[in-house]
Amino acid sequence: MTLNPRDLKILAAYELRVLFRSGPGMLALLFLGMYGVWAISKVAEYASTLNSLASGSLSQEESFVMGAVRWLADLDEAFLQRLFQDHSPFITVLFMAVAFATPLFTMVAALDQNATDISGKGIRFLLPRTTRLNLVLGRYLGTLAFWSTLLVLMGVAATLTALSLDEHHGAALVVFDGLWFTAALLLLSLPLIALMAFCGVVTGSPLLSATMGLGAYLGVWLLGGLGGWIHDGLKVFSYLLPMPLRYDLMIGTPAQVAVAGVAMLVYTAVFLGAAAWVAQKRDL
Amino acid sequence: MRASSEGAVVLEGVHKRFGAVQALAGVDLAIPQGSCFGLVGPNGAGKTTLFSIISGFLRPSAGRVRVLGHPHGAEDLRGRLAVLPQDASWRKGIPLGRQMALCARLQGFSSADAPREVLRVLALTGMADCAGRHPDKLSHGMAKRVAIAQALIGDPAVVLLDEPISGLDPAQARAIRLLIQGESGKRTFLISSHDMPDIEALCSHVAIIKAGRIVEQRRMDELTRREAVVVFTLAEVPSEALAAPFRALAYVSAAEIRPVERKLQLTVRVDQKGIDEAAAEFIKLLMEHKATFVGLQKGTSLEDAVLKAT
Numbered sequence: 001m002t003l004n005p006r007d008l009k010i011l012a013a014y015e016l017r018v019l020f021r022s023g024p025g026m027l028a029l030l031f032l033g034m035y036g037v038w039a040i041s042k043v044a045e046y047a048s049t050l051n052s053l054a055s056g057s058l059s060q061e062e063s064f065v066m067g068a069v070r071w072l073a074d075l076d077e078a079f080l081q082r083l084f085q086d087h088s089p090f091i092t093v094l095f096m097a098v099a100f101a102t103p104l105f106t107m108v109a110a111l112d113q114n115a116t117d118i119s120g121k122g123i124r125f126l127l128p129r130t131t132r133l134n135l136v137l138g139r140y141l142g143t144l145a146f147w148s149t150l151l152v153l154m155g156v157a158a159t160l161t162a163l164s165l166d167e168h169h170g171a172a173l174v175v176f177d178g179l180w181f182t183a184a185l186l187l188l189s190l191p192l193i194a195l196m197a198f199c200g201v202v203t204g205s206p207l208l209s210a211t212m213g214l215g216a217y218l219g220v221w222l223l224g225g226l227g228g229w230i231h232d233g234l235k236v237f238s239y240l241l242p243m244p245l246r247y248d249l250m251i252g253t254p255a256q257v258a259v260a261g262v263a264m265l266v267y268t269a270v271f272l273g274a275a276a277w278v279a280q281k282r283d284l
Numbered sequence: 285m286r287a288s289s290e291g292a293v294v295l296e297g298v299h300k301r302f303g304a305v306q307a308l309a310g311v312d313l314a315i316p317q318g319s320c321f322g323l324v325g326p327n328g329a330g331k332t333t334l335f336s337i338i339s340g341f342l343r344p345s346a347g348r349v350r351v352l353g354h355p356h357g358a359e360d361l362r363g364r365l366a367v368l369p370q371d372a373s374w375r376k377g378i379p380l381g382r383q384m385a386l387c388a389r390l391q392g393f394s395s396a397d398a399p400r401e402v403l404r405v406l407a408l409t410g411m412a413d414c415a416g417r418h419p420d421k422l423s424h425g426m427a428k429r430v431a432i433a434q435a436l437i438g439d440p441a442v443v444l445l446d447e448p449i450s451g452l453d454p455a456q457a458r459a460i461r462l463l464i465q466g467e468s469g470k471r472t473f474l475i476s477s478h479d480m481p482d483i484e485a486l487c488s489h490v491a492i493i494k495a496g497r498i499v500e501q502r503r504m505d506e507l508t509r510r511e512a513v514v515v516f517t518l519a520e521v522p523s524e525a526l527a528a529p530f531r532a533l534a535y536v537s538a539a540e541i542r543p544v545e546r547k548l549q550l551t552v553r554v555d556q557k558g559i560d561e562a563a564a565e566f567i568k569l570l571m572e573h574k575a576t577f578v579g580l581q582k583g584t585s586l587e588d589a590v591l592k593a594t
Contacts, residue, residue, distance in 0.1 A: 002359055010389045021377060117375065124341050124369035125383075125434060129390035131357045283342040 007134040008141060015142025016149075019109065024206075028109030029150060035105070036154050039097040040161050043090050047165045050093065053084040054168040083251050088169045090162035091177040092251060098154060098185060099246045103217060106189045109147050110196035111210045113139040114279070118204035123284050132279040140197050140272060147189050155182030184249035187260075191242045191267035198275040201282065217241065242267045292317045292442050292472035293338055298347030300333050300496075307333040309496040311347070315489070320468045322487035322504070323476040324586070326594050330496040332370065335446050335476045339367045351442055363391040366440035368431050370447050374419035381406075381415030384434050391438045405433040410459060424451045432460060436467070443467070444474045449482050461486060480587040484508065490586065494594045509583035512554040514563045516570065517547050517579030526550065526575055535562065550577075559583065 019025035043050065052059065083092050114135065117123040126135060159178025166174055199212040224238020238244045248260035291314035300308040308330045315321045325331045336342040337349060340356035354361045374383050381402050388398035399415075406412045409429040414422065422430065428451055435443055448464070449457045464473060464486055477483050483490065490507055492500040500507060522541065527550065530539035535557040541550050550570075554562045559582045570577060584592075 002357065004359070007390060010386070014386050018375070018378060120373035120375075121369060121371060122373050122375055124339070124367065124372040125374070125387055125431075126390065127340055128365045128367045129362070129387055281343065283336075 002131055002133070003137065004130065004134055007130045008138045011130070011134060011138025012141035012145060015113070015139045016145045019143065019146040022112065024108055024110075024112050025146060028105050028147070031105045031108065032102070032150055032154065035101050036098065036157060039094055040157060042097075043093055043161060044165060047090075050084070050089040050165070051167045054089045054166070079251075082253075085168075087251065088162045088166045088174045088177045090166050091158055091174065091181050094158040094161070095181045095184065095250050096247065098158075099188060099250075102151075102185060102188065103192055103243060103246075104214070106147055106192040107196050107213045107217065108210070109150075110143045110193040111200065111213060112206045113143055113193075113197050113200050115200035115204060115206040115209040118201070118284055119206070127284060132284070133276050136197060136201065136276050136279045137272070140193060140275075143193050143197075144189065147193065148186055151185045151189065152182055155179070155185070180250055184246075187249055187264045188242065188246050190264055191271055194268045194271035194275065195241070198271045198278065201275050201279045204282075204284075217243070290317075291315050292319075292352060293474065294348075294350045295334075295338065296348045298334075298337060298349060299345045300330075300337060300342065301345045307496055308337070308344070311493075311496070311498055313491060313498055313501065315472060315474055317472055318469060319489045320464070320473040320475065320487045322483035322490040322586075323474060323493065324478070324480065324483055324490060324590050325493035326590075327478075329493045329594070331476050331493055332446065333496075334493060335370075335444065335474070338474065339369065339444050339446075340365075341369065363438045364441040366435040366437065366443045368435040368443075368445040368448055372431065374427075374430075376420055377418065379416050380419060380422075380430055383419075384415075384430075384437070387434050388437050393438070401437055402433075405436045406430070408436055408463060409433040410456075425453060425456050428452060429456065429460070432463075440471060442472045442474070444476075446476045447478070448475060449477065449479055457482075480585065480590060484586040492590055492593045500589070500593050504586070505583075507589050508586060509559065510589075511584045512559050512562075513582075513584060514552045514554060514559055514566055515579075515581040516550040516552075516566070516577040517581075518550055519576040519578045521548060522550075522573075522575045526573055529569055529573065530566065533565075547579075 083089070114123065117126075123135070130138075155178055158181055159175060162174045162178065163171060195216070196209065196213050199209040199216075200206075203209045203212055220238055220241045221243070224235055224240070224244070227234035228238060242264055245260040245263050248256040249264070250257070252260060293313070293315040295311050295313040298308055298311040298313075299306070311330075311334060313334075323331055323335060333342060337344050338351070340349075349356065351361060351365050374380060381399065384402040384406075385398040388401045389395065393401050402415060403412055406415060409432050411426065411429050411433055414426065414430060419427065428448075432445070432448055435445065445464070448460055452460060461482065464475070467473070468486070468488075473486075475483060475487060484504065487504055490500070490502065490504050491498050518541070527539045527541050530536050530550075530552050535555055536552055537555045538553040539550065541548060543549075552562075552566060563580065563582055567580075
């Protein structure tokens with residue numbers, strides 16, 4: 001089970017090109033693009049409210065809404081201050097909106113790293129020429145490069161939007177937040193793409209891979225999220241996937257950011273390790 | 285039968301189980317370097333499973349596989365093992381040339397040399413104009429020839445071909461046979477096929493698999509000439525007495541005329557004499573009796589040997 005950097009580079013570059021023409025790649029691009037445009041248009045529509053939040057001077061009506069949000073989301077005053085005053089609120093809101101939906105889009109983009117090639121046996125043209133580990137990791141890196149490209153574009157759009165609308169934060173902070181926004185979304189994508197790599201090699205079918213990945217996402221959300229409302233102990237199941245930590249990546253305390261960042265790497269290592277192990281053991 | 289530790293491909297005690305089904309039950313096999321090795325057997329005997337294990341697609345449940353002395357995935361095997369897999373599909377929506385260039389790149393070709401190498405091997409199989417085509421635009425025969433072409437990328441020492449001729453029209457089949465014959469000796473070939481005449485014509489060695497076990501593994505001439513018989517396929521119905529002069533020869537133990545698949549065959553069993561020499565004398569005898577023949581076979585056919593073994 002050897003790893004060859006040249007093979008990884010070749011496979012990643014090839015996968016990147018393929019994704020810009022493939023169904024899942026185009027679908028993810030379309031979803032993210034439409035969702036991003038919608039989120040940016042909404043942020044622009046409510047620019048004055050966000051600027052009020054950033055200044056801390058809310059109207060009576062806005063204060064009431066924020067109070068309701070704090071109560072519903074169980075947020076404290078310090079958190080809200082970090083959310084809207086220490087960061088550019090435009091970047092923060094865009095991050096929260098994109099981070100909410102991006103797992104599904106990421107999983108769509110990443111659902112067919114090896115699945116079609118296993119079901120159609122096309123992988124057999126490559127197996128005599130490289131190792132299974134190279135195939136799994138190379139395609140993972142290619143998918144990551146593809147998704148990173150889209151996220152960087154999204155980050156640039158979010159930063160430009162914030163720069164043009166934010167009246168209370170300097171350009172340096174907005175750009176810094178924009179970079180952080182992009183890096184946080186990238187970190188969140190690492191384990192999700194790895195999860196889909198695992199689903200693909202386990203099922204060997206793009207449809208089953210999508211079903212397994214999205215099923216896991218929804219299943220964990222139902223069990224940990226909804227189940228957590230019924231019984232606190234069930235909340236632990238939501239940590240089977242990295243989703244509960246996603247907002248910490250950008251708007252948590254420094255300690256929370258660090259823990260969430262390390263956790264993303266650990267999730268990635270586990271999912272990718274499992275994918276490589278299954279690919280090594282199974283018939284292809 | 286224990287496989288030698290030398291050979292281009294060596295299998296020792298290979299088992300493969302799919303759930304309750306024992307597909308291979310202790311296969312020992314040694315494919316000599318530079319040979320053209322045929323793998324034959326009835327449907328369900330384990331031929332495709334064995335081929336897939338040698339190719340590294342399937343993992344054996346037990347046992348050991350070595351190609352050129354290395355396990356699958358070894359860096360030393362890079363570019364030295366090539367496979368024509370059966371029923372493998374290229375990715376849709378990507379031109380074949382680009383997909384084959386990926387294969388060439390993974391075999392060590394530079395990004396500049398890979399497209400040239402792809403065109404070279406496509407030309408070998410008469411498909412040079414297909415590099416820009418998409419996989420779903422090819423007929424079955426064309427797809428087969430492209431798949432054979434990818435197995436010839438670079439300079440592989442071992443080439444594994446699963447049913448290389450099936451699905452090809454006669455002209456294409458002949459072209460592929462000639463291609464394999466031309467490459468034989470330069471590299472080791474393993475050909476898995478149901479087509480006995482092709483295997484017999486192409487291969488220097490053969491293994492017969494039955495119920496997951498190798499029941500024969502020999503040089504082709506040892507297998508087909510194990511029985512000293514000369515078989516003539518007759519052009520017309522002979523006189524009933526035609527077999528008699530053959531039986532009268534001292535070195536002939538039996539001679540009979542019988543219909544085989546809508547043809548009449550004269551089978552003469554030879555004792556204490558080389559069959560080449562005996563065959564020459566039999567031809568003279570047939571001419572003396574004005575009997576014409578359209579086919580001559582010295583020894584048994586591979587098909588007969590396989591039928592007997594399985």
